[in-house]
Amino acid sequence: MAVSERGPRERMVFSAAQLMRRGGVAAAGMRDVAVRAEAPRGSLQHYFPGGKDQLVAEAVGWAGRYASRRVARFVAALPEPVPSALFAAMVEQWTVEYGAEGFAAGCPVAAATVDHADSTASTREAASDAFGAWTRAVGEALVGMGVPQERSRPLSTLMISTLEGAILLARAERDTRALTTAAAELGPLLDAAVRA
Amino acid sequence: MAVSERGPRERMVFSAAQLMRRGGVAAAGMRDVAVRAEAPRGSLQHYFPGGKDQLVAEAVGWAGRYASRRVARFVAALPEPVPSALFAAMVEQWTVEYGAEGFAAGCPVAAATVDHADSTASTREAASDAFGAWTRAVGEALVGMGVPQERSRPLSTLMISTLEGAILLARAERDTRALTTAAAELGPLLDAAVRA
DNA sequence: TGACTATTATGACGCCCGTCATGGAACGTG
DNA sequence: CACGTTCCATGACGGGCGTCATAATAGTCA
DSSP: OOOOSSSSHHOOOOOOOOHHHTTGGGOOOOOHHHHTOOOTTTTHHHHTTTTTHHHHHHHHHHHHHHHHHHHHHHHOOOSSHHHHHHHHHHHHHHHHHHHHSSSOOOHHHHHHOOOOTTOOOHHHHHHHHHHHHHHHHHHHHHHHHHHHHHHHHHHHHHHHHHHHHHHHHHHHHHHHHHHHHOOOHHHHHHHHHTTT | OSSSEEEEEEEEHHHHHHHHHHTTTOOOOOOHHHTTTTTHHHHHHHHHHHHHHHHHHHHHHHHHHHHHHHHHHHHOOOSSSHHHHHHHHHHHHHHHHHHHHOSOOOOOHHHHHHHHHHHHHHHHHHHHHHHHHHHHHHHHHHTTTTTOOHHHHHHHHHHHHHHHHHHHHHHHHTTTTHHHHHHHHHHHHHHHTTOO
């Protein structure tokens, strides 16, 4: 995830998301965002006239789109297109990161929800949209694997709930145990929904 | 949850946890904590010489003990002592709160993890201990219901992961859907582990 | 009573934050 | 060239934060 790609605007959104991942919304200071994005500080008020709220909302939206796109790529790369394998891939993304870079960062959407769901409407709506898009992407993938339409939404919601919670536990415990447990325990349940 | 119970020290810890539940660690200002606890501001530096870090850590510890105690009470109140009923009770605590008071607050341990897991060691350790105590309490309850010892830890971890994630989704979406889905989908899986 | 500790009170300090005001540079287009 | 739009630069402002210094009060026991 290099910072040097795309225009300065997108770099700032990306950097905001990265900082939120590590220390929540409060840790994503406007000055820090500009520095990390190698963007001029003056650009913030130009590209984000709505201030920090807008920046946070866009960072959350970016994260939602990123997660959704990831799902499609996971599906395409699966040796066997079964739900448990998709969930395992989603979990593996985190175990790999935590193994390689430590437990510094979590999900930016979760951070935005925890910090601003009650105080800032735009942030909460962005988080809702992000989770919605992600859930939809997973649900469509499940349908493509033979899961009945009406089962796809509850199961995709369950997958994302469990993954988010396991990320939380993993960070607190500095251990990927919760993540691997989630994948192992939920796998059979997910596969049992195919063609049911 | 009245604020007027116990001594001023415990009231401050409690108030800190409540504020963290709503807007994260940053929203739990020291001055606010004192006001909400109806405690003198000067008491903060007296009872918590370790500053805010100590206060946050104790709030997280308080939450962990609270959740653990709750598990025992849930088990005692169950009409039928099966794992799915325990999980349903844990979930119901949140659906009831969200139905009655709105989606303002989440789990304080989650908030502490998201905001300070990477920056403050004492907070992260407190969160790890809180999740550990909670997981242990749930695991012991599962064993008491006939779940084999070696299955109790993964299953209790799964329950807490899924619950925490569903709380997150529920707050973002302002909808208890994720919570009820979690209970409905995980129930059969949990009960299948009894005497297995 | 006196002395010692526990608790409370209050104001100030320094820091960082988001925001704003103002102006300069870059640059395509008429 | 002129000119307007887009983009960047910089410093200041006001406010909130955690922390600290200092002192007054309350409670307790010799």
